Amino acid sequence: MSNLPIADYALLSDCRSAALVSRAGSIDWLCFPRFDGPSVFARLLDDQAGHWSMVTVGPSEVSRRYLERSMVLETTFHTPTGRAVLVDTMAIGHHERGHELGANSPGMLLRAISCVNGSVEVELEYAPRFEYGLIFPQLWPVRGGVMARGGAVVLLLSSLLDLPIEGSLVRARFTLQAGQQARFALQYRASWESELQACSSAAISRSIRDTLRGWRTWSDLHQTYQGPWRELVHHSGRVLQAFMFRPTGAIVAAPTTSLPESIGGERNWDYRYTWVRDASLTLEALWVAACPHEAFRFFNWMAGAVATHMQRSPGLQIMFGVGGEHDLSERTLSHLSGWRGSQPVRIGNGAWKQRQLDIYGELLSAVRLLRGELEKIDEATRQFLVEVADAAAAQWREPDQGIWEVRGEPRHFLYSKLMCWVALDCAIALTDLLRAPDRVDGWTATREQIRVAMLEHGWSEKAQAFTQAFGSDELDASTLMMPIVGFLPATDQRMRATIDAIAERLTDGHGLVYRYRAPDGFADEEGTFLLCTFWLAHAQALAGEVEQARATFERAIAFANDVGLLAEEVDPSTGELLGNFPQAFSHIGLVNAAWAISQARKSTSSSCSW
Structure with a gap:
């Protein structure tokens, strides 16, 4: 092995x-x-x-x-x-x-x-x-x-x-x-x-130079970010570009399969596919670290792949092959021992059949980000996007598997409700583009219903924080997205309490953030998530806590390897990288957190010495 x-x-x-x-x-x-x-x-x-x-x-x-x-x-x-x-x-x-x-x-x-x-x-x-x-x-x-x-x-x-x-x-x-x-x-x-035909030595040298x-x-053409950690941000932009399947514009979550989230455990998944849930954050990162054209190419492919599915089903498929394939059926390669004996080794990913309501918001958030590039949107895509908003309005009360793709019974995950709220918020802002003024009143009323339900059922007095699911007291790092997507300002008293609770009670000895600590049906325990740590830095920056945000960010980037690459997780006991590698989500989190900190630093430049 x-x-x-x-x-x-x-x-x-x-x-x-x-x-x-x-x-x-x-x-x-x-x-x-x-x-x-x-x-x-x-x-x-x-x-x-x-x-x-x-x-x-x-x-x-x-x-x-x-x-x-x-x-x-x-x-x-x-x-x-x-x-x-x-x-x-x-x-x-x-x-x-x-x-x-x-x-x-x-x-x-x-x-x-x-x-x-x-x-x-x-x-x-x-x-x-x-x-x-x-x-x-x-x-x-x-x-x-x-x-x-x-x-x-x-x-x-x-x-x-x-x-x-x-x-x-x-x-x-x-x-x-x-x-x-x-x-x-x-x-x-x-x-x-x-x-x-064999390549000559001269041809090989020429090809290396061309590359x-x-x-x-x-x-030189696409990377213009000039804020803090400039080289890391640009490098992460190149990593995301390296993950793009050029013929379609799809971006894989990682180029590997079955590198475990826990050594010897069974959380070994195939990440060589494209998740719709990643769309908004990926596009935002490409906007900062590359250029709008790259972001638009990814969206154009993604909308086409998802829209095809909507014609056959009332829900959205959450992930696709890089060529737009829908059937990603999972199977085990029993002849492979796995990295450090971590079995099973899987190809395909059974999560393609899961229901995740958050993708409605992620897709429409990408449209809002790319509004300037989509003025000539075709009628079929426009109608599809209206259907996405309608689906969020109709289905937000239903349980699902959530962003973390829990392989158990569906639940009322707060993040899923949040992103249904985002879907309607974006649709309302995009009314002119979507040419759907007749739906605005209904979308607005439903958006408010989601907001009221989240504030009432998503807050735990016991935890003194927004939590993983309605009626739960368990912390979940995905609640850090609430200020990032604009649901509540990070300075809101409840949001500040949530940020502080996660920083204090959902971290390991290195100061890195777990996704959650609640039981999820697996016997093994996973490591801390680098993406979630960058989310914490991002939220702290939005709250005006620039020094804390910088410290959180630098704790996360300290785990990049010698050539600046990040995996999905970090082993809390050894500090070793775990999970599929390199991981797009980790580099996306790095880019977006660096951008948020750079903007926060500008607004408090008189008090920042770095």
């Missing part, structure tokens, strides 16, 4: 699929041709499920970074005999200013290792294992590299080096002297597509 810390990995992406590479230089996760495609390397989940390592022989000190304004990774190995630099990236093709990043991605992983001084001995192991480790492909030498074929997949590893084949494994050792470099390209094709130039061109 895999034992490497989750924080040991860095992300590579071509805006279609993704890879994870360890500090030691091993590609331990790669799915082709899409984020949710079957893996060709999955040592992340089982030692026998495939990898491509390139490591220096003997002891070494390792440092790494993303090259400036890019997602091109540079790893430096300091050995007793010399220094080597490994550059890893997924090719995005030739990119011109103004073109969409990744529009020409060829389905290719690029690696180049060079000796900077002295001499360095390098060991390469290439063990492709298709379909999550089920298929050990045939390998055979071809001119300029090694071909692998198995099932529906063909891979070509291009290299000028001699690559000895041992069954379904390539193992080679080579020595580089100062100034020498070895270059590699791994190309993917479906078995029925045209034959692959670096493409990321930098995109960053």
Whole structure:
């Protein structure tokens, strides 16, 4: 089983699929041709499920970074005999200013290792294992590299080096002297597509340069945020861009599956899909960290996928495949041992069948954010959005599974009621766009009914806070969204009490925030949620508590790994990152909290010294 810390990995992406590479230089996760495609390397989940390592022989000190304004990774190995630099990236093709990043991605992983001084001995192991480790492909030498074929997949590893084949494994050792470099390209094709041709060393170098130039061109054109933690915000914007499936504009929640929320536990989910519930926060983060065009592209895809479902059902499906697929049926891969023995390993996600009323508000909130981009909205989309508001008005009294997708009996979760309120609040503000003046009175009356019910049944005198569900005394971090979406000002006495209660009673020893602590049907306990910690910082900033917000924010970002990536959770006992990695929601929370703190700092600039 895999034992490497989750924080040991860095992300590579071509805006279609993704890879994870360890500090030691091993590609331990790669799915082709899409984020949710079957893996060709999955040592992340089982030692026998495939990898491509390139490591220096003997002891070494390792440092790494993303090259400036890019997602091109540079790893430096300091050995007793010399220094080597490994550059890893997924090719995005030739990119011109103004073109969409990744529009020409060829389905290719690029690696180049060079000796900077002295001499360095390098060991390469290439063990492709298709379909999550089920298929050990045939390998055979071809001119300029090694071909692998198995099932529906063909891979070509291009290299000028001699690559000895041992069954379904390539193992080679080579020595580089100062100034020498070895270059590699791994190309993917479906078995029925045209034959692959090996890449020359010059072509590999050119593709790496094109990829670096493409990321930098995109960053220079789209990233304008100038507030505190500027580099972190820009980097998070690039991570979110790396999660975008360019052909459709969909954004995955994470590029991995089954990295556990509790070591050895069963909270192991497949996050390689797009959740409607993430829409509003994702779009807001893209607005800050990238540009309105990227946000609009995501919304345009999402509205189309969801609207198709509304034609067949009175409710909204909560999540979709990156191509717009609806059936995400969940199954277990029993042949994989799981990260640190955490089973089951799942692909697909059964939550696609759940009912979550909050998505009405999240979808219409995205429309309100993008109002300026949607003046020419088509009639079908307009009618669909009116139906979304009507559905929120009709269904807000009903129980559901809530934002945390609790796999138990439906309940009256406060967050779901809140987002139904948001749906109607947005619809009323968008009346001209939606051309629905006849519905405003009804929407307004229902919005007030939701507000009254939330204030009466969502507040707990015992907890002295707004709580998880109607009639509950349990704290839930999602109540921090109440001031963020404008339901109550953060300075309201009840809201301040809730913020303080969460900061004091729903945190661990590191000052990070749990989603909730109430029983949820699972025997294992999960870690603290980085998104929820950023929500706390965001709410504190809105309350004018700028210093507290900064402290909360900096506690959260302290858990980013050495290349600025965040997982979903943090183990409260060890401080180790847990959950699927990197996690879009965590980076979304970082961006939006940084923005809120920057705005709060401006309003209190005379009293802020940082």
